Amino acid sequence: MWVKQISVFLENKSGRLAAVARLLADNGFNIRALSIADTSDFGILRLIVNDPARAYQVLKDAGFTVSETEVLAVEVPDRPGGLAGVLDLLHDTGINIEYLYAFVSKSGGNALVLLKVEALERAVEVLGANGIQVQDYHIVHQI
Amino acid sequence: MIWDRMETLPRDDMERLQLDRLQSVVRRVCRKVPFYRNRLQEMGFKPTGVKSLSDLPKLPFTEKDDLRDNYPYGLFAVPLEKMVRIHASSGTTGRPTVVGYTRKDLGTWSELVARVVVQAGVKPRDVVQICFSYGLFTGGFGLHYGLERVGATVVPASAGNTPRQLRLMQDFHTTALVGTPTYALYIAEMARENGLDPTRLGLRLGLFGSEPWSEGLRQELQTAWGFAATDNYGMSELIGPGVSGECRLQDGLHISEDHFLPEIIDPETGETLPPGVQGELVITTLTKEGLPLLRYRTRDLTALDYTPCPCGRTTVRMRRVFGRTDDMLIIRGVNVFPSQVEEILMDTAGVGPHYQIIVDRKGYLDEMEVRVELAADYFTGAFRDLETLERNIKERLRSTLNTTPKVKLVEYRSLERTEGKAKRVIDRRPTADD
Ligand SMILES: [Zn+2]
Numbered sequence: 001m002w003v004k005q006i007s008v009f010l011e012n013k014s015g016r017l018a019a020v021a022r023l024l025a026d027n028g029f030n031i032r033a034l035s036i037a038d039t040s041d042f043g044i045l046r047l048i049v050n051d052p053a054r055a056y057q058v059l060k061d062a063g064f065t066v067s068e069t070e071v072l073a074v075e076v077p078d079r080p081g082g083l084a085g086v087l088d089l090l091h092d093t094g095i096n097i098e099y100l101y102a103f104v105s106k107s108g109g110n111a112l113v114l115l116k117v118e119a120l121e122r123a124v125e126v127l128g129a130n131g132i133q134v135q136d137y138h139i140v141h142q143i
Numbered sequence: 144m145i146w147d148r149m150e151t152l153p154r155d156d157m158e159r160l161q162l163d164r165l166q167s168v169v170r171r172v173c174r175k176v177p178f179y180r181n182r183l184q185e186m187g188f189k190p191t192g193v194k195s196l197s198d199l200p201k202l203p204f205t206e207k208d209d210l211r212d213n214y215p216y217g218l219f220a221v222p223l224e225k226m227v228r229i230h231a232s233s234g235t236t237g238r239p240t241v242v243g244y245t246r247k248d249l250g251t252w253s254e255l256v257a258r259v260v261v262q263a264g265v266k267p268r269d270v271v272q273i274c275f276s277y278g279l280f281t282g283g284f285g286l287h288y289g290l291e292r293v294g295a296t297v298v299p300a301s302a303g304n305t306p307r308q309l310r311l312m313q314d315f316h317t318t319a320l321v322g323t324p325t326y327a328l329y330i331a332e333m334a335r336e337n338g339l340d341p342t343r344l345g346l347r348l349g350l351f352g353s354e355p356w357s358e359g360l361r362q363e364l365q366t367a368w369g370f371a372a373t374d375n376y377g378m379s380e381l382i383g384p385g386v387s388g389e390c391r392l393q394d395g396l397h398i399s400e401d402h403f404l405p406e407i408i409d410p411e412t413g414e415t416l417p418p419g420v421q422g423e424l425v426i427t428t429l430t431k432e433g434l435p436l437l438r439y440r441t442r443d444l445t446a447l448d449y450t451p452c453p454c455g456r457t458t459v460r461m462r463r464v465f466g467r468t469d470d471m472l473i474i475r476g477v478n479v480f481p482s483q484v485e486e487i488l489m490d491t492a493g494v495g496p497h498y499q500i501i502v503d504r505k506g507y508l509d510e511m512e513v514r515v516e517l518a519a520d521y522f523t524g525a526f527r528d529l530e531t532l533e534r535n536i537k538e539r540l541r542s543t544l545n546t547t548p549k550v551k552l553v554e555y556r557s558l559e560r561t562e563g564k565a566k567r568v569i570d571r572r573p574t575a576d577d
Pocket of ligand 1: 392453455456
């Protein structure tokens with residue numbers, strides 16, 4: 001199973017991000033990784049949490065505009081050039097990366113990077129063939 | 144079903160009746176209302192000067208300001224003791240406009256609203272929940288008595304307290320809803336949030352008025368509620384609701400021409416325009432006792448269609464009000480109507496129905512920003528989908544409005560919901576008074 005990412009549409013105004021963080025904290029969620037992409041008007045907050053299905057519902061019930069996206073959690077060797085190697089591999093096989101961001105904790109001795117690509121299966125295949133681990137849902141959401 | 148045979152009067156007979164009534168109202172206002180007597184005298188117009196309906200353009204206009212200047216009772220054509228009801232406009236800007244009804248006027252009003260609700264499809268077996276506010280505003284009382292006249296079961300819920308509205312709908316088995324389109328939209332939204340499917344509440348009709356709304360919003364309401372939504376029109380100065388209404392063909396609003404003589408004029412020049420051309424609606428009341436008005440400028444933009452309607456009514460139809468001359472925004476010299484913006488937003492997947500237009504001035508330049516709520520189910524989490532959406536809306540607005548607004552997607556439920564008329568435009572530009 002793929003890693004489930006929760007995306008939240010946020011207007012770029014003060015307090016909205018804090019409101020999400022507060023809501024999740026109050027409901028006992030742990031934010032494992034997050035990134036924000038924004039323009040001057042709006043932003044998209046991307047989150048990896050434990051129990052994403054429930055987090056999705058909690059956010060939705062609180063009136064937030066949310067969606068769930070499947071992403072890859074890729075183990076990247078924790079050394080200079082580690083990430084570059086992974087990106088090159090995908091690029092060379094024509095797999096387009098829409099965005100990526102890093103996980104807070106490590107997995108073994110490796111850094112964990114979340115990747116959004118269209119061709120999930122194909123990416124896993126390419127990475128696997130080159131000895132790069134892709135973590136599955138259960139492990140990532142429990143880290 | 145057609146409520147009154149007057150709605151199917153042959154055109155010749157209608158025009159004869161209109162002329163007869165026009166002559167009588169002109170004579171009467173000359174006798175009873177000093178304001179009109181003076182104005183007609185100044186123009187050298189004799190009380191007997193109306194020979195045919197084509198003399199209508201020779202009569203003076205009445206403006207909203209004339210009502211304000213004669214606040215509160217100056218234009219009444221009967222002594223106050225003959226008036227049995229007073230209503231007034233909200234008067235958010237300056238003095239309110241006050242209107243009075245004699246007993247006969249109230250009877251006429253109920254009859255006219257009865258026509259409107261019957262052509263919208265209301266039957267005596269309907270349970271009609273009125274979500275218009277009751278009070279000085281004419282919406283609540285107007286629909287109330289007309290619906291009673293038809294024999295429908297009226298639930299005078301008034302506006303506001305949405306959870307209670309929903310409870311009443313369920314407990315009383317409401318089959319028709321009366322209110323502003325924006326409030327009906329909000330009730331549907333609240334219903335869904337409380338786990339209720341509005342289409343399963345058993346409502347079959349929605350009768351809407353009191354604010355201009357677009358065809359797109361009609362579709363949205365019909366889908367949200369699963370009922371047929373019709374438009375009706377009126378204003379307190381003329382009588383309140385009951386001036387015109389759509390039949391079930393939803394193709395223009397039949398005007399009760401035996402009581403209201405309509406014209407379309409060019410709002411700039413005051414020239415009368417031919418049928419089919421869009422301009423400002425001007426109405427002469429033909430039967431009002433308490434407050435007869437000659438050529439009242441409604442400031443609503445529409446066009447008249449005299450072609451026969453397949454429903455069997457012979458009365459002229461006015462097109463759905465396109466906008467109010469009051470609502471027209473001038474952005475960098477270009478005329479923009481909020482209804483144009485609404486039409487585009489309603490037709491765009493992924494946004495709406497709630498929106499707001501903010502106008503401001505930066506230096507010497509007007510800036511218009513359109514804020515619209517992102518639809519909850521449209522959000523994919525992908526940044527470029529939102530950018531594309533914003534760009535598409537901007538492009539469609541630009542090509543229709545001939546001016547380039549900013550477009551801002553905002554969060555669902557972040558724009559104000561209202562129980563009455565929606566506040567769509569916030570104009571922050573300094574006015575001449577500032
Ligand atoms: Zn018709």
